[in-house]
Amino acid sequence: MDKKLGKSARVGIRDVAAAAGVSPTTVSHALSGARAINPATRARVLEVAQELGYSPDLRARGLRSSRTFTVGLLSDTIAVTPYAGLIISGAQDAAAEHQSVVLALDSTGDPQRELLGIRTLLDHRVDGLVYARMSHQSVNVPKELGEIPVVLANASSPDLKFSSVVPDEKQIGLDATGHLLSFGHQRVGFATVNENVPSALGREEGYRSAMRAAGIAVNEAWVCAKTGDAAGGREAGRLILDREDRPTAIFCFNDEIAMGVYQAANDLGLRIPEDLSVIGVDDLQLITQALVPTLSTIALPHYQMGHWAVSQLFTQATAQNGARIAEKLRCHLVQRESVKAPRS
Amino acid sequence: MDKKLGKSARVGIRDVAAAAGVSPTTVSHALSGARAINPATRARVLEVAQELGYSPDLRARGLRSSRTFTVGLLSDTIAVTPYAGLIISGAQDAAAEHQSVVLALDSTGDPQRELLGIRTLLDHRVDGLVYARMSHQSVNVPKELGEIPVVLANASSPDLKFSSVVPDEKQIGLDATGHLLSFGHQRVGFATVNENVPSALGREEGYRSAMRAAGIAVNEAWVCAKTGDAAGGREAGRLILDREDRPTAIFCFNDEIAMGVYQAANDLGLRIPEDLSVIGVDDLQLITQALVPTLSTIALPHYQMGHWAVSQLFTQATAQNGARIAEKLRCHLVQRESVKAPRS
């Protein structure tokens, strides 16, 4: 009424207060529910706010209550896969459940950029931070992050100070191999990557455990570690398959390798799934749905990890128990057409 | 000195001021460079700030200067492709050039969620907003966005109020077809999608223009529109290739269709590139690098669109010229192994 200066300034809490005939304090509480308000007053305030198109200024709110309703997400994205999008998506959804949003930044793996990113996120006073990796790995959390709550996604750290969430790699190996065994396969191969990363280690451990549990001795000629792309899969596939006592099924470290194994099988005149069953890991639909036959696979839980990490951030903020937890997410099997009982 | 209450509260501008023996105002200006400061004072202030580990509170800054250094990015992501990540990545980089960050939200195509997202972004007082689509389409910008600067990415709008950036679809058709023609192909087919979207329309127009310009009559049996995935590509490929006067080259609407065409060719005993040249669009490395032979393609500029959109947002904010511009980005050819001169 008195403060209409020139153009219609944004409607603020006091405009609502004036229009509703109450004090700004009451409006604040009516909106936030932070203290008891006469239901009638409250209803009127809400109505007026709606009418005036009031939109709370989260900056101002945060300035006073020292929360920004913003969580940071720092990743090392190199965007050839949909993983980044999935983790971010999961993080967003979890954040939304707490009226918050996600400020995502990627470092491109460059430590300098990462530091800059951290600084930026800190300047924006994010309420917490998810430190994420696109492929499962062990990381050292930059010490600049000491000031705020941090949760690791798709990464683990020797530092027990942080909660973390990763796929249960061994279980992946167990499930994938078990799936093949359950169809009656005895000679099951493993096409993996030649890197010492948790995923390779864990999946191989699962593979060997499953075989052992089934009473089958692994023939080392069935196991081959090359690069983690289709070329590596072709190479591994050729080595594993081009022999008399070839396996009747191959567990592939990922879908790209599986695609390479398809190609190798095709070159050798082997038909999938009649002559060879194949299972991958990742569930990259661009691959799994496009191959003929479509590829059975273990889906990696990127969305879930993003979601879990942010949820955990809020849990830690609320409960003062301070319990840090290292979560391993069970991954689920997506059955398609590439696995079938062996001929024999 | 006097305000050390309990624990070390965050160091603020006045702590720096006290330590450097100047006023908060001077510190503010020393940091922002908004007005001339004695170089010596400035240096001292900066040093002290560094020493104390001062980190500006962007909320407070924004509250006063009515900028948040935050831009919103609203998309319809369904994350099976890396596109979302790429657009966001480009947007982030452009934002960083203006000391800003990106608040990304996706609506999953749900109008209700979209509205909620808009409200959230507005409450966070983003300085501007990129309205993005993962696949090129025409959109109507929700009227709730009337209040702030908006730029469209990978989308165009009948409403000329908005700047927009899209791939130059016709040019893609021209370049892809031209590339095949330049190798001496005369019979060039086109495997596309059966949808009335700008990409399909534009690429077909480019294809036909290029053929016309080369003086070649398009045989309609060479053109086939099915779904935009590998299955569609297989179907189209079979129809186009299973005939005597088959084309010697096929321009595919996207890489997935191209993958399907590979499969169809394989089924028919046709070798690529000896018997058939293939070119795609998208440059999804998961596919282009994995196929044998590797797939030549026209790369879609998702990163660049994200970058352009955010840059344009800042340009519009600065220059008051208010000129809205509809940008078409030229896409570049990525040559790999799937194109070769025809046998004949």
Add this chain to the structure above:
DNA sequence: GTGAAAGCGCTAACAG
């Protein structure tokens, strides 16, 4: 159940 006053951390006016 409600209000008045103070202030979050910063920058924009207005001095000098």
Add this chain to the structure above:
DNA sequence: CTGTTAGCGCTTTCAC
């Protein structure tokens, strides 16, 4: 070149 004062929009004391 520098300092003082006021206030961004909200929530939080503290009062009634």
